[in-house]
Amino acid sequence: MERPATDVPLARDASERFLPWLIAFMVYLAGLALASAIVVHQLVVRWDTGLSGQLTVEVPLTDLEASARQRQMEIDRVLAVLNGTPGVTGAIHYQPAEIAELLEPWLGSGVSDQSLPLPAMIAVTVDPAQPPDLAALGQALQRAVPGTLLDDHQRWLGRLLDLARSVQLVAAVVVVLVGAAAVLAVAFVARAGLAMHGPAIEILHLIGARDAYIARQFQRHALRLGLRGGIIGTGLALATILPIGYLIERSQDGMLPALSWSLPEWGMLALLPVATALVTMVTARLTVLSTLARMP
């Protein structure tokens, strides 16, 4: 289909060919940064909701000579303390076989309570509305069986959140820097276009064109190139993310989250080309208007 002629023949400029690719590479980087931020966010949410309202009690195996019956008595004492504490809604003692299963990704199969002095693990659920006094509970557990640890996961979760936040911060910085680079590139191209098409622009002015009319010519051009670059860049980003997601899915062993994005997450990625096109359009418009306004 023949494209309708524009008053400023920008479609014949070199920018028509190189700008979309320049934008595409930048959108690609932004897309990957955005995707990693989303994955980290999901990870944090998963661990946070999985662990909130959860405590873990570890009863250490101090006396390797102790009989199974003595061991069970220790665990029963701890369970009694827990069940007698207001705010605790449940306490489950993990059997050695279950612990071995949980450790399998790290230590491999064949771990038994005989080969390693594994502590007894008790998963405790608490009422989030009325949580127990953790300090008092910890002391009570110490009295029941010395060396018993109460872990509310906060320390671990806090470190994880710090890590996640820094990853997200880096991703945001990458997106901002990439956006700034795109703005600079588009502004430069718009100014070059103004200089190159000076004679045509002068004629349009003399015939009565307002600066906004000239700017419209440039912003349409930039919108088209930005959209094209945004689509190419997002396509490339998807072509990178989806295979990685597939590899994660295939190696599903419980250590990494599956790349199961929902609509809002895909929507953020789909918005990338639209946002790019808008940024390039507004940049071109403002550049042209400010440059023309400085003319006599």
Add this chain to the structure above:
Amino acid sequence: MVRFEDVALKYGAGPDILTDVSFHLAPGSFHFLSGPSGAGKSSLLKMMYLAYHPSNGRITLFGRDVASLTRDERALLRRRIGVVFQDFRLLPHLSVAENVALPLRIAGRRGDKVREHVTELLAWVGLAEHYNDLPATLSGGQQQRVAIARAVIGQPSLLLADEPTGNVDDRIAVRLLYLFEELNKLGTTVVIATHSQPLVARFNHPLIKLGDGTVRVEAPPGRTTKSPVEGSVV
């Protein structure tokens, strides 16, 4: 309509090209602008269509001091001025019809009415069969007629033409002058820069004479019609 008061013009720090130019063109008047080459005919026209700023004095167009106009106001004022540039100034990548329609498009008018108008005007200047051609495929005279069609399509209040008959034969020159007279009868104020004495003699209109950097307004050579000139002289 057009008022110059003590207007001077110079390029940069150079000497004055025009000094003490004062005159007034009444609405609906028709003037030839004449003078030897280099006397400043084009410069005077450029000040009238707001391409040059005077280095001194005051220019009033349509009752507005042009020095006080914002960029947008200047654009809107220019829409009331049709200009036939000496070097045509057609946009080379647009077809003849698109070039002619440009002032209407810039003013936000589109559609069948515009196309009808363009077709009619191109027929008038004898270029109907070149509707879709690019300017580069036309002769100098044909390009000049495209430029004239573009200058008049918006039915301007003020028409400024810089040597509009310089590239056409006498027959077409006379025909174009009739077109300008038609517009003038409809109320358009016309200023035509020319150094064709035969045309000036044939069409009985007052003369703005440039020489030695100043300007003089003379009654029509034939003196058969009442001159619409009001102000004058330095």
